Amino acid sequence: MKELKGYRFRIYPDEIQKKFFVETFGCVRFTYNHLLMNKQEPGIDKMTPAQLKQAHPFLKEVDSLALANAQRNLERAFRNYHNGRAGYPKLKSKKNSWQSYTTNNQKGTIHLSEGYLKLPKLKERVALNQHREVKGEIKSATISAKNNQEFYVSLLCLEEIPPLKKTGEVVHLNFDEEHLVQLDRKLILPKFCQEKLEQKIEQAERRLSCRKKAARRKKIQLQSAQNYQKQKRIVEQLQQEKANQMKNHLEQVSFLLVNHFDKINIQSQSSNLEAPNAIPNFQLKDWKQFVSKLRYKTQWYQKELVKQK
Known part of the structure; x- marks a missing residue:
C-alpha cells in the first residue's frame, strides 16, 4: 500500500542560501497576509499570487510554488474555520520564532544526493544531515527555520509501506x-x-x-x-x-x-x-x-x- 510519509532533516545552508530562505519566508508571509486581507474586504474580486507579483515585482525573485502554497494554506485555514475545526485565520507575523515555506517536486526539482538537497530556485545544493534513508517519491519539501538560525527540511514522500505480520492479538x-x-x-x-x-x-x-x-x-x-x-x-x-x-x-x-x-x-x-x-x-x-x-x-x-x- 502506498502512503504519504514524512521525513525531517537538519540542513546547513550557506549565507547566500540563508538569505534566499529568509527572503522566501517574507514573501510567503506577505502573500498570505495580503490574500487574507483581500478576503476580508467585501465586494472586491478575489486576489491571486499572480496579481500580487504584478503589483510587487520582488515576489518574482522567489519560488512561485511557495507563493501558490501560501494561497492553498489560506484556503485550507478557511475550510477548517467554516467546519469548526479551527478559529478564524490570523495574519502571519515575522516576530514568530518559526518561519517556513513549502514547495513541490516537479520532474526532479527536489532530490537528495550524496548528503545534499536540491531545491527549486537554488543553483547550489544545500548540505543536510540525512540520518535515515528516504524511500519513495518526494512530493513536496517544507523549509523551516527557528529564529533564522536553525534550518530544517520536511520531505513528504509517497512510498510503498509493507504491512506488519499479523499476530491475531x-x-x-x-x-x-x-x-x-x-x-x-x-x-x-x-x-x-x-x-x-x-x-x-x-x-x-x-x-x-x-x-x-x-x-x-x-x-x-x-x-x-x-x-x-x-x-x-x-x-x-x-x-x-x-x-x-x-x-x-x-x-x-x-x-x-x-x-x-x-x-x-x-x-x-x-x-x-x-x-x-x-x-x-x-x-x-x-x-x-x-x-x-x-x-x-x-x-x-x-x-x-x-x-x-
Whole structure:
C-alpha cells in the first residue's frame, strides 16, 4: 500500500542560501497576509499570487510554488474555520520564532544526493544531515527555520509501506498520567522520565527571570540585553529537547503496540482525568498526539484501531 510519509532533516545552508530562505519566508508571509486581507474586504474580486507579483515585482525573485502554497494554506485555514475545526485565520507575523515555506517536486526539482538537497530556485545544493534513508517519491519539501538560525527540511514522500505480520492479538488501552497507557495485556513498554530535564528547565527559567530583572534595573531593553538573550536561547533549547524526547517516546510506544497487536481498542477520555494537585508525566495533549500516531500507523501497517465511548 502506498502512503504519504514524512521525513525531517537538519540542513546547513550557506549565507547566500540563508538569505534566499529568509527572503522566501517574507514573501510567503506577505502573500498570505495580503490574500487574507483581500478576503476580508467585501465586494472586491478575489486576489491571486499572480496579481500580487504584478503589483510587487520582488515576489518574482522567489519560488512561485511557495507563493501558490501560501494561497492553498489560506484556503485550507478557511475550510477548517467554516467546519469548526479551527478559529478564524490570523495574519502571519515575522516576530514568530518559526518561519517556513513549502514547495513541490516537479520532474526532479527536489532530490537528495550524496548528503545534499536540491531545491527549486537554488543553483547550489544545500548540505543536510540525512540520518535515515528516504524511500519513495518526494512530493513536496517544507523549509523551516527557528529564529533564522536553525534550518530544517520536511520531505513528504509517497512510498510503498509493507504491512506488519499479523499476530491475531487484541488489546484494550486507556490513558494513564504516569505511564501514558494502561493495557489489559502484559507488555513491557519503554520507560520514560523527564525529571532531570525538568529540573534543568526550572533552573534555567529562574536564571532567565533574574537576568530579566537585572536588565530592567539597568534600564536595558530585553532585545539588547545579551545575557538575557543568551539565557533565553538556553531555555528554548531545553524546551525543544523536552518536546523531542516526548515525541520520540510516543513514536516508540505507538509502533510497539501496532507491531504486537492486530486490533487496538481505545477508551475515550475526558479532560477531568488530569490531576489538579500533581504534575503528571503525561497530559491529555500527549495522549491525543499518541492516538493520532496510532491512527496513521494502523492504517500504514494494515492493523485496526477502534475508539470506544
